[in-house]
Amino acid sequence: MAQKRYLFTPGPTPVPPEVLAVLSQPIVHHRGADFRPVYEQCLARLKDICRTSSDVLLFTASGTGAMESAVANLCSPGNRVLVVSAGAFGERWIEIAERYGCDVAALRYEWGEIPRAEDVAARLTELGDARAVFLTHSETSTGVVCDLRAIASAIRPSGAHVVVDAVSSLGAVPLEMDAWGIDVVCSGSQKALMTPPGLAFAAVSEAVWEPEGRASSPRYYFDWERTRKAQDILDAPFTPAVSLVAALNVALGMLLDEGLGAVFDRHVRLGRACRAGIKALQLELFSPDDDSSAVVTAARTPAGINAAELVSLLSERLGVQLAGGHGPLKQTVFRIGHIGYYDIFDIVTSLAAVELGLKQLGAHVEPGAAVARALEAFEGVPV
Amino acid sequence: MAQKRYLFTPGPTPVPPEVLAVLSQPIVHHRGADFRPVYEQCLARLKDICRTSSDVLLFTASGTGAMESAVANLCSPGNRVLVVSAGAFGERWIEIAERYGCDVAALRYEWGEIPRAEDVAARLTELGDARAVFLTHSETSTGVVCDLRAIASAIRPSGAHVVVDAVSSLGAVPLEMDAWGIDVVCSGSQKALMTPPGLAFAAVSEAVWEPEGRASSPRYYFDWERTRKAQDILDAPFTPAVSLVAALNVALGMLLDEGLGAVFDRHVRLGRACRAGIKALQLELFSPDDDSSAVVTAARTPAGINAAELVSLLSERLGVQLAGGHGPLKQTVFRIGHIGYYDIFDIVTSLAAVELGLKQLGAHVEPGAAVARALEAFEGVPV
Numbered sequence: 033m034a035q036k037r038y039l040f041t042p043g044p045t046p047v048p049p050e051v052l053a054v055l056s057q058p059i060v061h062h063r064g065a066d067f068r069p070v071y072e073q074c075l076a077r078l079k080d081i082c083r084t085s086s087d088v089l090l091f092t093a094s095g096t097g098a099m100e101s102a103v104a105n106l107c108s109p110g111n112r113v114l115v116v117s118a119g120a121f122g123e124r125w126i127e128i129a130e131r132y133g134c135d136v137a138a139l140r141y142e143w144g145e146i147p148r149a150e151d152v153a154a155r156l157t158e159l160g161d162a163r164a165v166f167l168t169h170s171e172t173s174t175g176v177v178c179d180l181r182a183i184a185s186a187i188r189p190s191g192a193h194v195v196v197d198a199v200s201s202l203g204a205v206p207l208e209m210d211a212w213g214i215d216v217v218c219s220g221s222q223k224a225l226m227t228p229p230g231l232a233f234a235a236v237s238e239a240v241w242e243p244e245g246r247a248s249s250p251r252y253y254f255d256w257e258r259t260r261k262a263q264d265i266l267d268a269p270f271t272p273a274v275s276l277v278a279a280l281n282v283a284l285g286m287l288l289d290e291g292l293g294a295v296f297d298r299h300v301r302l303g304r305a306c307r308a309g310i311k312a313l314q315l316e317l318f319s320p321d322d323d324s325s326a327v328v329t330a331a332r333t334p335a336g337i338n339a340a341e342l343v344s345l346l347s348e349r350l351g352v353q354l355a356g357g358h359g360p361l362k363q364t365v366f367r368i369g370h371i372g373y374y375d376i377f378d379i380v381t382s383l384a385a386v387e388l389g390l391k392q393l394g395a396h397v398e399p400g401a402a403v404a405r406a407l408e409a410f411e412g413v414p415v
Numbered sequence: 416m417a418q419k420r421y422l423f424t425p426g427p428t429p430v431p432p433e434v435l436a437v438l439s440q441p442i443v444h445h446r447g448a449d450f451r452p453v454y455e456q457c458l459a460r461l462k463d464i465c466r467t468s469s470d471v472l473l474f475t476a477s478g479t480g481a482m483e484s485a486v487a488n489l490c491s492p493g494n495r496v497l498v499v500s501a502g503a504f505g506e507r508w509i510e511i512a513e514r515y516g517c518d519v520a521a522l523r524y525e526w527g528e529i530p531r532a533e534d535v536a537a538r539l540t541e542l543g544d545a546r547a548v549f550l551t552h553s554e555t556s557t558g559v560v561c562d563l564r565a566i567a568s569a570i571r572p573s574g575a576h577v578v579v580d581a582v583s584s585l586g587a588v589p590l591e592m593d594a595w596g597i598d599v600v601c602s603g604s605q606k607a608l609m610t611p612p613g614l615a616f617a618a619v620s621e622a623v624w625e626p627e628g629r630a631s632s633p634r635y636y637f638d639w640e641r642t643r644k645a646q647d648i649l650d651a652p653f654t655p656a657v658s659l660v661a662a663l664n665v666a667l668g669m670l671l672d673e674g675l676g677a678v679f680d681r682h683v684r685l686g687r688a689c690r691a692g693i694k695a696l697q698l699e700l701f702s703p704d705d706d707s708s709a710v711v712t713a714a715r716t717p718a719g720i721n722a723a724e725l726v727s728l729l730s731e732r733l734g735v736q737l738a739g740g741h742g743p744l745k746q747t748v749f750r751i752g753h754i755g756y757y758d759i760f761d762i763v764t765s766l767a768a769v770e771l772g773l774k775q776l777g778a779h780v781e782p783g784a785a786v787a788r789a790l791e792a793f794e795g796v797p798v
Contacts, residue, residue: 037441037449043654044442055438055658058420059427059611061736066420092477092613094653097636104633132633222654228442230475230613230656249633250487250515253480270477271426271605273613273656275438353444 040382041355042172042200042328042369043223047279048286051226051373054279062274068266070278075263077284081202081225081292082217082235084209089259091232092273095199095220098232100128101254102166102195102216106240108248109133111163114192116152116183119143120173120358121197125166132249137162143361144174144318144330149186156190164193164215170201173358175319175330175367177205181212188213193240199223203287204299204327204371215240221276224299224327224371226283230276236260297415299326302370302379308409309383309402310368313390318365323415330357330367337393339366345389352385376410423765424738425555425583425711425752426606430662431669434609434756437662445657451649453661458646460667464585464608464675465600465618467592472642474615475656478582478603481615483511484637485549485578485599489623491631492516494546497575499535499566502526503556503741504580508549515632520545526744527701527713530561532569539573547576547598553584555606556741558702558713558750560588564595571596576623582606586670587682587710587754598623604659607682607710607754609666613659619643680798682709685753685762691792692766692785693751696773701748706798713740713750720776722749728772735768759793 039046060066078088091097103125107113113134115125118141129136139155141147147167156162165187170177180201184194195216198207202217203224209217215237222229236256252258253270262269287295303326310317310331318330333339339357343366346352357365368382383402390397422429443449461471474480486508490496496517498508501524512519522538524530530550539545548570553560563584567577578599581590585600586607592600598620605612619639635641636653645652670678686709693700693714701713716722722740726749729735740748751765766785773780 037443039442039444041444044444044657047442052439052441056435058435059422059430059605060420061422061424061427061738062612064730064736066736092475093480093636094475094655096653097476100636103635109633128635131635131638220654222442228656228658229445229654230659250492252486252511252514253476253483254636255514270479271603271612272477273611273659274427275611276613276656276659347447353447353449355444 035351038352038381040368040378041353042367042371044229045223045226045369045372046374047226047228048283048373050286051279051283054282055228055275057278060274062268062272067274070281072266074277074281074284077281077288078233080288081284082209083207083211084235084237086235086237087260087263088233088235089256089263090272091254091259092230093232094229095218095232096124097254098218098220098234099124099197101234101256102218103128103132103134104247104249104251104254105256106164106193106195106247107132107134110135112137112159112161114139114155114159114162114165116147116165116167117141118145118147118174118176119168119171121168121171125168125197129166144176146176146320147178147183149179149182152183153186156187156192162190162192164195167194167196169196169198169207170205170327172200172328175325175328177201177324177327180207184212184214200327200371203295206296209235209237221280225280226286226372227280228276230273231280299371300415301410302326302374302376303329305376305379305406305410306368306370306382309379309406312401312405313387313397327371328367328369330365332364333366334395337390337395339364342366342389342393345392346385350385350388352381354382376407379406379410418734421735421764423751423761424736425750425754427612428606428609428752428755429757430609430611431666431756433669434662434666437665438611438658440661443657445651445655450657453664455649457660457664457667460664460671461616463671464667465592466590466594467618467620469618469620470643470646471616471618472639472646473655474637474642475613476615477612478601478615479507480637481601481603481617482507482580484617484639485601486511486515486517487630487632487634487637488639489547489576489578489630490515490517493518495520495542495544497522497538497542497545497548499530499548499550500524501528501530501557501559502551502554504551504554508551508580512549527557527559529559529703530566532562532565535566536569539570539575545573545575547578550577550579552579552581552590553588553710555583555711558708558711560584560707560710563590567595567597583710583754586678589679592618604663608663609669609755610663611659613656614663682754683798684793685709685757685759686712687795688759688762688789688793689751689753689765692762692789695784695788696770696780710754711750711752713748715747716749717778720773720778722747725749725772725776728775729768733768733771735764737765759790762789762793
């Protein structure tokens with residue numbers, strides 16, 4: 033039999049068959065009557081998912097495109113900005129802001145640490161003024177999900193715009209854009225939103241549309257004004273990836289039908305199950321051992337076992353694709369994504385594969401313990 | 416019966432069922448063993464299609480993203496550039512270059528005119544120096560395909576980089592990047608390449624990779640250096656639209672199997688057939704009445720018949736989506752795209768629909784003449 037393939041990375045993520053089926057439908061014109069109702073519904077659903085009454089701007093791009101759009105549309109060269117960084121994606125904000133000539137102050141944590149609201153507030157006071165603070169809601173490289181509500185509230189008094197990379201968090205963990213006073217939410221289609229990669233979004237609050245908000249940085253494809261003007265009349269400034277938009281619309285409908293509360297509970301329980309299994313394998317968790325860590329579980333391999341080797345073995349011999357460690361964590365950490373179209377049996381398969389892989393690499397593991405503990409944790413105390 | 420739908424716009428274009436089928440396959444990880452061979456083959460095939468030995472950089476974006484990448488990577492603020500513009504997409508080059516602070520000289524033609532190599536040469540001499548000349552190979556808004564070879568050769572002595580928007584021409588009409596001395600070819604997936612919208616490419620010649628070629632304009636997502644470095648090791652700097660890449664790979668394979676020569680001949684004959692039909696309907700051609708016009712045929716509606724109304728009627732009542740006129744041509748011109756997965760029976764359907772639509776709007780048409788002349792022209796003198 034051809035090897036079955038399992039995708040358990042924190043992006044791209046498994047896509048439901050109903051969503052895949054949409055992708056194989058004939059192409060329609062983006063300005064035609066076949067596309068407009070789909071586009072309108074998709075844009076409305078994106079607002080529901082972001083929990084905002086503001087416009088969600090849609091770009092054909094990876095999530096990073098939406099991040100860059102935030103820097104380019106909010107910042108002029110020389111603007112002072114604060115970036116909170118505790119992993120690879122926090123570093124990405126720094127790189128982008130530097131590329132745009134911002135005066136970048138970085139509040140850096142060790143990779144794996146959880147950013148604290150009081151540190152952000154203190155740093156802002158120290159800086160005196162900052163045009164924007166760039167945050168990572170779920171740091172996919174470490175498995176840390178920060179307390180975005182508390183951090184946004186700590187930023188509020190400074191008047192700086194609150195800009196969040198929610199690429200791997202949107203649709204996985206609670207994010208209340210309007211209620212928490214977030215100015216910009218950047219995200220992408222290929223994580224918890226159960227859609228293939230290729231679409232990025234920037235939800236932009238009314239506050240940053242003020243005329244004084246217009247930055248002088250050059251931009252065209254990612255220009256917010258142009259995109260909003262087009263979306264206002266259900267148009268797009270450039271041919272969008274129509275098949276991906278149709279797919280996203282179906283995926284968002286599935287999430288909203290499930291109910292965001294139920295979706296978030298599911299992710300919490302998947303995280304619990306994954307951590308319980310990892311601990312049953314006698315592995316050390318790298319990501320936090322608490323319910324906030326509902327997106328991706330990162331673990332260290334036992335001494336003497338190379339994480340990159342484990343990930344390759346699982347992919348090549350067993351057909352199970354996990355994610356390796358990012359940058360400096362490549363040799364020691366592997367990650368199991370549990371977002372999107374993902375249930376407890378995907379956790380079971382992930383853990384069973386890790387168990388087999390560790391055994392093949394010579395580690396001692398107690399057979400079946402990981403799966404048993406995972407099932408218990410999933411079924412245990414309700415969220 | 417549910418109304419059958421026909422897409423005859425010059426982008427997006429009809430996509431072959433084999434390509435649509437690929438889109439519904441399960442998602443694979445962009446750094447996994449399932450994706451790499453597809454990615455490698457797709458990047459190699461893009462080189463074959465661009466007729467270049469240089470790298471073709473792949474972006475998840477609309478074609479405009481590739482155009483912006485050319486401006487951002489080649490130009491620093493204040494750089495003098497020349498844009499040759501004879502339609503909506505020429506104007507786009509001007510807008511982008513102005514956004515990036517270039518000192519933009521425009522060689523403008525009336526919409527529908529064909530740019531001339533001698534005008535470009537004269538304008539360059541007048542300017543004294545220009546860092547780059549931005550061209551539109553196929554001006555989708557008018558149906559004009561310029562003589563790119565002659566224009567590139569006229570630019571050569573000036574030392575300016577030759578940058579071409581080949582969004583609707585690549586894969587439809589001959590384009591010899593290396594042989595014609597083109598420095599940058601920008602294109603997208605959703606036109607003659609028979610793939611849904613969502614992927615853009617910039618083929619970048621070795622000449623512009625010289626260190627002195629690095630411009631100071633801010634860029635991140637569309638940075639060529641970062642993209643090339645990643646592609647060199649079959650990686651991508653940001654999660655690419657993996658399903659679209661897999662689809663593009665199949666579509667490019669189909670074009671290369673047909674043979675580029677045969678593909679170009681087919682488009683010439685489709686253009687001939689379309690023009691013959693339009694003339695049989697007693698309509699005035701807006702696009703040139705010669706074999707260069709192989710991408711899109713633009714025609715004027717008869718006096719008293721609004722083109723936008725005709726296009727709506729065909730779409731709503733008959734299920735046939737043509738393109739309207741761009742900007743100032745909206746009320747008077749409609750366009751039939753004939754690129755990509757397109758054969759003579761698509762021309763027949765387009766013309767039959769226009770015939771029915773004109774009749775319904777009260778125009779006098781000779782029944783069946785358009786289709787008859789189209790078939791004759793298609794079968795006539797070989798290319």
